[in-house]
Amino acid sequence: MMKDEFLKILRSHLRKLPEKDRQEILSDYEEHFQHGFHNERTEGEIARSLGNPKKLARELMADYHLERAQENxxxxxxxxxxxxxxxxxxxxxxxxxxxxxxxxxxxxxxxxxxxxxxxxxxxxxxxxxxxxxxxxxxxxxxxxxxxxxxxxxxxxxxxxxxxxxxxxxxxxxxxxxxxxxxxxxx
Structure with missing residues (x-):
């Protein structure tokens, strides 16, 4: 899986988050890819090391709702x-x-x-x-x-x-x- 595909899947599964939070998460993963490029890793290696974007999105959504439950x-x-x-x-x-x-x-x-x-x-x-x-x-x-x-x-x-x-x-x-x-x- 390539960087663009990984980020596209992640973005689509995070669509229920507020735009600001979603952009912050996506920029963090963009940084993961940039850091991996500096360490001479391929897009595929970086994407594999980050894991399944669907599962990752579910965990991020759970984190978000858990923080909301704790605040409210x-x-x-x-x-x-x-x-x-x-x-x-x-x-x-x-x-x-x-x-x-x-x-x-x-x-x-x-x-x-x-x-x-x-x-x-x-x-x-x-x-x-x-x-x-x-x-x-x-x-x-x-x-x-x-x-x-x-x-x-x-x-x-x-x-x-x-x-x-x-x-x-x-x-x-x-x-x-x-x-x-x-x-x-x-």
């Missing part, structure tokens, strides 16, 4: 990075099920927190129809307790989801290092 720490960026990693290794298929389950759990905790936090709206309606002072106080304090639990659950869920995203990004990084054949502790 959102569930959406985590999903993007995880699905890119599915293409890199078959054993990641085992992880996707539990990942989706934990994300569903986080979503349900957010919904529960939101609903519990809205109980004062429901309590106000019930306070208008009570028959006794005891029933009034019971409804009032039950609503306040539910609101407090909703707020606490929401705060706990935020902390849990942030910790989960950080853990999963670390998992994806170590996974990428294994796929690349590098040291897990880089």
């Amino acid at each position: 720490q959102s569930i959406v960026s985590l999903f993007r990075a995880a699905f890119i990693f599915l293409g890199l290794g078959f054993f990641n298929l085992v992880v996707i099920g539990p990942m989706i389950a934990v994300i569903a759990l986080i979503f349900s905790l957010y919904v529960s927190s939101f609903v519990l936090s809205l109980t004062p709206l429901f309590v106000v309606g019930s306070l208008l129809t009570v028959n006794s002072l005891m029933e009034f106080l019971f409804n009032l304090f039950t609503g306040l307790i539910a609101t407090g639990l909703g707020i606490l659950l929401g705060l706990g869920t935020i902390r849990f989801s942030r910790a989960y995203v950080k853990w999963f990004v670390r998992y994806l990084k170590s996974n990428l290092n294994i796929i690349k054949g590098g040291d897990k502790h880089e």
Whole structure:
């Protein structure tokens, strides 16, 4: 494979990256070829030493999405990075099920927190129809307790989801290092 063909394949598989990032990567590989020419290597030798451009592009895309997931720490960026990693290794298929389950759990905790936090709206309606002072106080304090639990659950869920995203990004990084054949502790 020649230099132009290698760069063309790499460019086509990196088309989903922003233009600036794609150009930076391509110029880096252009430099690899220039360095190889200075060491009197042929285009074919350099291209072979760099590896398969399709596989290289998948790894670069995974790196990019992993960095985005680490910067944004959102569930959406985590999903993007995880699905890119599915293409890199078959054993990641085992992880996707539990990942989706934990994300569903986080979503349900957010919904529960939101609903519990809205109980004062429901309590106000019930306070208008009570028959006794005891029933009034019971409804009032039950609503306040539910609101407090909703707020606490929401705060706990935020902390849990942030910790989960950080853990999963670390998992994806170590996974990428294994796929690349590098040291897990880089």
